[in-house]
Every structure is written in structure tokens, then in C-alpha cells.
Amino acid sequence: MKLASCSKTYGRRTVLRCPALDFAPGRICALAGPNGSGKSTYARLAAGVLTPDGGGRVADETGVIRYMPQKSFPFRMSVEDNIRLFGGDEQRAEELMKALGLGGLRRQRARSLSGGETARMSLARVLMQPCDLLILDEPTAAMDMESAIAAEKLVDDYRKECGCAVLLVTHDLSQARRMADEALFFYQGELWESGAAETVLYRPEKEETRRFLEFYGGR
Amino acid sequence: MQTALQKAIELILSGDRELANILLVTARTCVSSSLISLLIGVPIGIWLGTGRFRGRQALVVIFRTLMGMPPVVCGLLMYMLFSGVGPFRRFKLLFTVTIMIIAQVVLITPLVIANLETYVSSVADTVRETARGLGFGRWKTLLLLSNECIYPIFSTYLLAFARSIAEVGAVSMVGGAIAWKTNVMTTAIMLYTNRGDFTLGIALGIILIAISLLVNIAVTVMQRRLSR
Ligand SMILES: Nc1ncnc2c1ncn2[C@@H]1O[C@H](COP(=O)(O)OP(=O)(O)OP(=O)(O)O)[C@@H](O)[C@H]1O
Numbered sequence: 001m002k003l004a005s006c007s008k009t010y011g012r013r014t015v016l017r018c019p020a021l022d023f024a025p026g027r028i029c030a031l032a033g034p035n036g037s038g039k040s041t042y043a044r045l046a047a048g049v050l051t052p053d054g055g056g057r058v059a060d061e062t063g064v065i066r067y068m069p070q071k072s073f074p075f076r077m078s079v080e081d082n083i084r085l086f087g088g089d090e091q092r093a094e095e096l097m098k099a100l101g102l103g104g105l106r107r108q109r110a111r112s113l114s115g116g117e118t119a120r121m122s123l124a125r126v127l128m129q130p131c132d133l134l135i136l137d138e139p140t141a142a143m144d145m146e147s148a149i150a151a152e153k154l155v156d157d158y159r160k161e162c163g164c165a166v167l168l169v170t171h172d173l174s175q176a177r178r179m180a181d182e183a184l185f186f187y188q189g190e191l192w193e194s195g196a197a198e199t200v201l202y203r204p205e206k207e208e209t210r211r212f213l214e215f216y217g218g219r
Numbered sequence: 220m221q222t223a224l225q226k227a228i229e230l231i232l233s234g235d236r237e238l239a240n241i242l243l244v245t246a247r248t249c250v251s252s253s254l255i256s257l258l259i260g261v262p263i264g265i266w267l268g269t270g271r272f273r274g275r276q277a278l279v280v281i282f283r284t285l286m287g288m289p290p291v292v293c294g295l296l297m298y299m300l301f302s303g304v305g306p307f308r309r310f311k312l313l314f315t316v317t318i319m320i321i322a323q324v325v326l327i328t329p330l331v332i333a334n335l336e337t338y339v340s341s342v343a344d345t346v347r348e349t350a351r352g353l354g355f356g357r358w359k360t361l362l363l364l365s366n367e368c369i370y371p372i373f374s375t376y377l378l379a380f381a382r383s384i385a386e387v388g389a390v391s392m393v394g395g396a397i398a399w400k401t402n403v404m405t406t407a408i409m410l411y412t413n414r415g416d417f418t419l420g421i422a423l424g425i426i427l428i429a430i431s432l433l434v435n436i437a438v439t440v441m442q443r444r445l446s447r
Pocket residue numbers: 010015033034035036037038039040041042070
């Protein structure tokens with residue numbers, strides 16, 4: 001799936017500038033970078049919920065994109081209804097709820113869920129149907145370790161089943177290392193470094209990327 | 220005050236026919252005007268809260284300003300439009316309950332719009348982002364957004380009802396407070412007070428507040444049931 005080069009400016013500040021990128025089917029691409037480096041902005045542009053400078057679209061219209069925002073909205077209904085919005089497949093919903101430990105919460109009002117539970121519900125919701133490009137903006141940031149690992153496995157299975165490309169925005173370096181085939185590193189609104197995960201996440205070329213990795217005690 | 224309370228209770232128990240008529244006209248006016256305002260104002264409020272077109276902000280400011288329109292001014296405007304020299308004179312609506320309802324709708328609808336807009340614009344972006352990310356088009360997104368508005372719609376209704384039942388300027392101007400026809404609680408209180416009958420005025424005031432209390436309790440219970 002090809003994404004055109006794009007930029008986003010608020011007022012006089014350009015918060016993101018990114019060259020064209022290609023996301024290969026069946027591969028997971030991690031997107032890392034410090035707070036405010038433009039990760040979510042890029043995810044929004046790619047998902048088509050934000051219009052880039054100069055209008056138009058970043059992704060071509062042929063592929064189906066599914067996107068889970070950093071702040072996914074729990075709709076005013078039960079957990080199960082949130083996952084099966086407008087009559088989604090019952091069996092698939094059952095599978096996902098079980099995998100993410102939502103079975104006992106199915107009848108609870110979604111707005112009364114805890115932060116991590118809301119994130120689990122949102123992930124289940126976005127994985128209901130196949131797509132060509134799955135964009136997840138820090139899906140596991142609020143989850144405990146056990147849920148996060150379950151979520152990782154679920155995303156990996158989903159990718160294998162429908163052969164989609166995955167853009168995974170994450171702060172969690174060990175998660176990126178576990179999951180990603182490729183990696184992008186954003187710094188101050190620029191694509192600072194990109195390439196194979198083994199390079200970017202272990203032996204980056206740039207000083208800024210190295211500093212980011214060092215906070216995790218990795219090298 | 221105590222005598223007024225006694226009087227209020229006496230009035231209710233005596234089954235006074237004129238009081239019954241005043242209550243009926245009040246109910247017809249308030250319930251109709253608040254519901255019609257809600258029907259008109261909610262869609263406009265949602266549209267305004269989600270819209271991203273030029274002039275949106277200007278419209279919001281206009282409706283917020285109209286929220287503060289004095290009822291007498293609204294009444295005067297309607298009077299001029301529907302009186303013997305106004306452009307709408309052929310409808311012959313002056314001094315009827317219908318024109319009272321129309322005047323109140325004009326008065327209250329901006330309040331409904333502004334109130335809904337405030338709520339909708341606070342959730343619209345996240346709702347839209349989430350819905351679009353799940354592949355939903357405009358209509359399903361709008362449906363999901365409307366579903367989020369149930370609670371504020373009830374609150375807004377209470378506001379509309381309160382303004383409707385409490386105002387006197389518009390209804391007296393276009394309705395004329397004609398006994399047995401267009402006299403409502405507030406205009407009746409004015410009449411009795413001008414006549415020097417303060418006790419009766421306060422007694423009506425107490426009944427008015429009691430009705431308001433009942434409506435608020437009923438709507439709040441409904442709100443809690445329906446917006447879980
Ligand atoms: N609507 C907006 N108006 C003005 N500035 C914005 C807007 N949205 C985002 N920004 C700015 O753009 C920059 C990038 O934001 P973005 O949300 O993409 O960061 P991020 O990399 O996702 O950060 P985090 O790790 O905290 O999620 C930030 O500095 C933010 O303040």
C-alpha cells in the first residue's frame with residue numbers, strides 16, 4: 001500500500017513532513033519517536049481522518065484502511081455492541097472478546113470501562129473486519145503486560161489471516177522489537193530514520209535515534 | 220407567605236374553573252413550544268457542532284446572542300409581523316395560543332441550538348475519528364454521534380421548558396392575556412399583582428414552581444433511564 005508524501009501545518013508550525021512510503025502486505029512497520037514528533041498526526045493523515053496541507057488524500061482510495069486512534073471513543077452502549085457496531089459478525093466478536101478477556105465485561109456500559117479495558121475493547125472493534133492496511137496508534141499503551149502480549153498475538157494473527165500491512169505506532173521498544181519487520185523513527189516532525197527493524201531498532205545511524213533507544217537500556 | 224401557601228392549596232382543592240383553564244393554556248403553550256424548539260433546534264445544533272464550513276463560528280455567535288434575547292423584544296417582533304399592519308396579518312393569529320407558541324419557539328430555539336452545539340463540538344472530533352477509522356461513512360457516523368447526544372438533549376429540554384414556562388414578555392405581548400383564552404400562569408400573576416391581589420399572585424407562583432418541579436423530576440428520571 002503506497003502512501004504519498006505529505007505535510008501538516010497548524011498555524012505557522014509545520015508539525016510533520018514525511019516522504020512517500022510503501023507498506024508491504026503482511027509486514028509490520030513500527031513507528032517510534034518522542035512525544036510530539038508527529039506520530040499520531042501521520043497515523044491520522046494515513047487513515048484519511050485528517051487532511052494534509054494542500055488537500056487531497058495521502059493513501060490511494062483502492063485499499064481498505066482500518067485505524068484505531070490513540071484516544072478511541074467508547075460509544076454509549078455495551079461493550080459487545082461497541083465491538084459489533086451495526087451488526088458485526090457474532091462469532092468473530094466472540095473470538096476477539098475471549099482473546100482479550102472481555103467476556104465478563106460484554107454487557108457493561110463501554111463508558112464505565114477502565115483505561116486498559118477501553119483499549120482492549122477498541123482493539124477488538126478495529127480487528128472485526130479484514131483490511132489492507134491496519135493502523136494502530138499506541139494500542140497497548142494503557143494495557144497491563146498480560147493484555148499487551150495477548151493483543152500483540154491477536155494483531156499478528158490478524159495480519160497473517162488477511163495479509164494486511166500494519167503500521168504500529170508505539171512507545172514500547174521491546175514491543176517494536178518483538179513485532180516489527182520494518183521501523184520508522186520520527187523526530188521533530190521529520191522522518192529521521194527508516195529501514196529494517198534490525199537496523200533502526202538496534203543499530204541506528206543517527207545520534208537522536210540512539211539517544212531514544214538508550215532510555216530503554218537497549219543499544 | 221403562609222396565607223399564600225394556604226391560598227395555593229385552597230385554590231387547587233377548590234377545583235376553580237378559571238385556574239384549571241389557566242393551567243391548561245399554560246401546559247399547551249409550554250409543552251408545544253419546548254417540544255417544537257427541540258425538534259427544530261437539535262438537528263441544527265448537531266449539524267452546527269459537526270460542520271466544518273465557512274461561517275460556522277459566525278452562526279454560533281449569532282445563536283448564542285439570540286439566547287439572550289429579551290422575551291418582550293421577541294414578542295414585539297412577532298406582534299409587528301402579525302398585527303393589522305404586518306406582513307402576516309392575513310393569518311389572523313394575534314391573541315391566539317398558536318401565536319404564543321410561535322413566539323416562544325422563536326425565543327427558545329436558539330437556546331437549544333447553542334446548547335447542543337456546545338456538547339456536540341466537544342465530542343465530534345473523537346467520535347468522527349473513531350467511526351471513520353472503522354470504515355463508517357457520513358450517515359453511520361452521524362447516527363453514532365446522535366446516539367451520544369441523548370443525555371444533553373434531555374438537559375436541553377429542561378432548559379427550554381424552564382424558559383418557556385417562566386417568561387411573560389412574549390406571551391403577554393402576542394397573546395394579550397385574555398381570560399379563558401390566552402391567559403397563562405405568568406400573565407395571570409401579572410394581572411393579579413396589578414390588581415393588588417398579591418396573595419393570589421404568590422399562590423399562583425407557588426403552583427408554577429410546583430409544576431416545574433414535577434416536570435423536572437419526570438424528565439430527569441426519564442433521562443437517567445434512557446441515557447445509560
Ligand atoms: N490540532 C492541532 N493544533 C495545533 N497543534 C497540533 C494539533 N494537533 C497536533 N498538534 C501538534 O503537533 C505535534 C505532533 O502531534 P502528534 O499528536 O502527532 O504527536 P505524537 O508523536 O503522536 O506524540 P505522542 O507520543 O505524545 O502521542 C505536537 O507538538 C502537537 O502539539
